[in-house]
Amino acid sequence: xxxxxxxxxxxxxxxxxxxxxxxxxxxxxxxxxxxxxxxxxxxxxxxxxxxxxxxxxxxxxxxxxxxxxxxxxxxxxxxxxxxxxxxxxxxxxxxxxxxxxxxxxxxxxxxxxxxxxxxxxxxxxxxxxxxxxxxxxxxxxxxxxxxxxxxxxxxxxxxxxxxxxxxxxxxxxxxxxxxxxxxxxxxxxxxxxxxxxxxxxxxxxxxxxxxxxxxxxxxxxxxxxxxxxxxxxxxxxxxxxxxxxxxxxxxxxxxxxxxxxxxxxxxxxxxxxxxxxxxxxxxxxxxxxxxxxxxxxxxxxx
Ligand code: CP
Ligand code: NVA
Numbered sequence: 587x588x589x590x591x592x593x594x595x596x597x598x599x600x601x602x603x604x605x606x607x608x609x610x611x612x613x614x615x616x617x618x619x620x621x622x623x624x625x626x627x628x629x630x631x632x633x634x635x636x637x638x639x640x641x642x643x644x645x646x647x648x649x650x651x652x653x654x655x656x657x658x659x660x661x662x663x664x665x666x667x668x669x670x671x672x673x674x675x676x677x678x679x680x681x682x683x684x685x686x687x688x689x690x691x692x693x694x695x696x697x698x699x700x701x702x703x704x705x706x707x708x709x710x711x712x713x714x715x716x717x718x719x720x721x722x723x724x725x726x727x728x729x730x731x732x733x734x735x736x737x738x739x740x741x742x743x744x745x746x747x748x749x750x751x752x753x754x755x756x757x758x759x760x761x762x763x764x765x766x767x768x769x770x771x772x773x774x775x776x777x778x779x780x781x782x783x784x785x786x787x788x789x790x791x792x793x794x795x796x797x798x799x800x801x802x803x804x805x806x807x808x809x810x811x812x813x814x815x816x817x818x819x820x821x822x823x824x825x826x827x828x829x830x831x832x833x834x835x836x837x838x839x840x841x842x843x844x845x846x847x848x849x850x851x852x853x854x855x856x857x858x859x860x861x862x863x864x865x866x867x868x869x870x871x872x873x874x875x876x877x878x879x880x881x882x883x884x885x886x887x888x
Pocket of ligand 1: 633634635636637638707715844845846
């Protein structure tokens with residue numbers, strides 16, 4: 587294990603990720619109760635449905651007690667400093683988990699907390715989502731090395747973490763984004779270094795999904811970007827995943843989305859509610875992935 591915090595997928599190495607995927611499919615009882623009698627702080631600066639519920643249940647399943655607080659109640663750097671909050675939380679809880687607007691807040695927490703810090707989504711990364719995403723693909727396809735994952739739309743937090751995890755599992759990565767919303771060369775180089783079988787980026791949805799076994803997309807406007815939504819809707823014209831798009835992917839390709847989704851924008855109703863869609867399995871896997879990550883950070887090994 588490279589880091590006891592989980593701010594990005596890259597806080598793990600490939601064997602760590604493999605161990606977490608193994609823990610995720612184990613029975614709850616086999617993980618023991620590493621949080622028995624202990625608390626976990628869950629602080630949300632942005633709305634959440636899946637992450638809050640899956641994390642609260644994961645904590646309960648590991649024997650612990652989740653304490654949820656809204657970001658505005660805690661008031662990072664408004665009511666008190668991130669450092670003071672982190673020091674204080676370290677005296678109450680076994681872990682400090684946060685969903686933040688600015689990833690640097692998590693980095694400051696990591697420096698000042700004496701307990702593991704977990705990213706529940708930042709502007710940069712959504713690593714808990716990525717563990718559920720690769721778990722879902724693995725359940726569907728078996729070994730993922732040599733399989734092709736496509737991500738199309740806005741190259742955002744979800745995309746970055748998904749590509750990092752997919753790279754660590756040896757997948758081919760194909761990215762399709764309109765110009766101005768694509769992955770940087772730093773990101774693309776990182777995916778190569780992490781072990782991707784290949785990494786290619788296109789400005790065409792159709793080219794990006796060619797031959798893909800799994801096609802992922804996400805909202806065009808992430809939380810915190812609401813003022814840009816009109817500009818973004820215009821920029822992403824032509825990036826809706828439709829049945830025609832899926833017909834260009836590999837035979838038997840699956841559609842995936844972290845949710846919340848916008849039918850008729852990034853994906854058509856026919857695709858997201860169709861036979862190739864794994865969205866509910868993917869959402870349910872958030873809880874199994876969360877339980878595995880928390881257990882792993884607490885020292886549980888397969
Ligand atoms: N996918 C995801 O993180 O969903 P929530 O924003 O509802 O937690
Ligand atoms: N990219 C989205 C994911 C939501 C789960 C956002 O950050 O709002």
